Amino acid sequence: MAELKLSDSRDLTRIERIGAHSHIRGLGLDSALEPRAVSEGMVGQTSARKAAGVILQMIKEGKIAGRAVLLAGQPGTGKTAIAMGIAKSLGQETPFAMIAGSELFSLEMSKTEALMQAFRKAIGVRIKEETEVIEGEVVEVQIDRPAVAGAASKTGKLTLKTTEMETVYDLGAKMIEALGKEKVQSGDVIAIDKASGKITKLGRSFSRSRDYDAMGPQTKFVQCPDGELQKRKEVVHCVTLHEIDVINSRTQGFLALFTGDTGEIRAEVREQIDTKVAEWTEEGKAEIVPGVLFIDEVHMLDIECFSFLNRALENEMSPILVVATNRGITTIRGTNYKSPHGIPIDLLDRLLIISTQPYSEDEIRKILDIRCQEEDVDMSEEAKVLLTKIGVETSLRYAIHLITAAALACQKRKGKVVEMEDISRVYQLFLDVKRSTQYLMEYQNQYMFNEVPAGEGDDDESTAMLS
Helix, strand or coil, X not given: CCCCCXXXXXXXXXXXXXXXXXXXXXXXXXXXXXXXXXXXXXXXXXXXXHHHHHXXXXXXXXXXXXXXXXXXXXXXXXXHHHHHHHHHHHCCCCCEEEEEXXXXXXXXXXXXXXXXXXXXXXXXXXXXXXXXXXXXXXXXXXXXXXXXXXXXXXXXEEEEECCCCEEEEEECHHHHHHHHHCCCCCCEEEEEECCCCCEEEEEEEHHHCCCCCCCCCCCCXXXXXXXXXXXXXXXXXXXXXXXXXXXXXXXXXHHHHHHCCCCCCCHHHHHXXXXXXXXXXXXXXXXXEECEEEEECHHHCEHHHHHHHHHHCCCCCCCEEEEEECXXXXXXXXXXXXXXXXXXXXXXXXXXXXXXXXXXXXXXXXXXXXXXXXXXXXXXXXXXXXXXXXXXXXXXXXXXXXXXXXXXXXXXXXXXXXXHHHHHHHHHHCCCHXXXXXXXXXXXXXXXXXXXXXXXXXXHHXXXXXX
């Protein structure tokens, strides 16, 4: 008899792409906010992670608005990784909006409007709503089907019970259809929303746990509800202020959220929403959840954006602002003035500055170990030592990029484990910045345009260009 082969079912909901920071799971701190050496994908940067942990605690308490933090350091020192760690540690409830500085200039709206929308995306509103719910264990479902099809609609009776009472409800056609969709049968514990008529199956009653010999692994057993059948339950909806803005500013506002065609939102609409949200907060119907707005490459913003940020941070409805830059003393965009990190002095004065340090050789090795695990690459000890040396002499990013390339080279020679020869092969194939610059200096005359005068293409010039 031929063996029956079942096709492998794959979970398509999970995105299986590996990104630059997909290995980050959090900030890697213990309960006392002390950083662990290697934890949750984070390595080294102990003082920066400890400072980020304090900021994280401040965000979670949600009492302080309008604080801003600057992550400053050389390229490849883990600034974006720390921001991603903060985002992962906050969880789903707290909003985290992330934009790059250059994004604001490519949108079909003014820079300040784009910044305002980013600010509003980072402020959440937890709206509390009380609904009437019928909750009980199904004793019996009786559905009377008419003898002649189409002669009359279906009718039926539903018997629900709690530990204290039992009631029979008459069912209409819509409720019968909803019960059929949920596959409700006697012994199930269900909840019915009175306002919308939505039926939620909570599980099977413990009293019916011995009814069947075979139960699926997904079968959930719950206690029979106690007290009255009709209860008032509090439902919490979490939305951002930007989502409320879009829904109220467009005729098909809800659809605009999916298409992304939000356009500019008038200040009057925002003022009315802020007033309404403030009313709900006073009445206890809603709660403001200040989130985090992360702006990467903040030196790309111009003087107008910086002036707007100064003003926006003073607003009581502003989120915690985290910005990152890898620039030293450079020109503020839109002016001729130079400033540290390309940020005006008045805004720098408002920022809490966290600096990141270059990684040591030992830390680079640990990061490469984590990345090999994340990218599912088996690498020999000697190959890892060579890759670490390359990372120290060139850059960590270049070494990380070589991992998958070396794995493909290994695959080509039908090997199982990446060896030193695979690393050497891809090192020769792909140049790092230093070798590329050196090559340019040697062969500059053969390129179309070159700025360096002839005779200056020596090692000193290439070193000067890199520093």
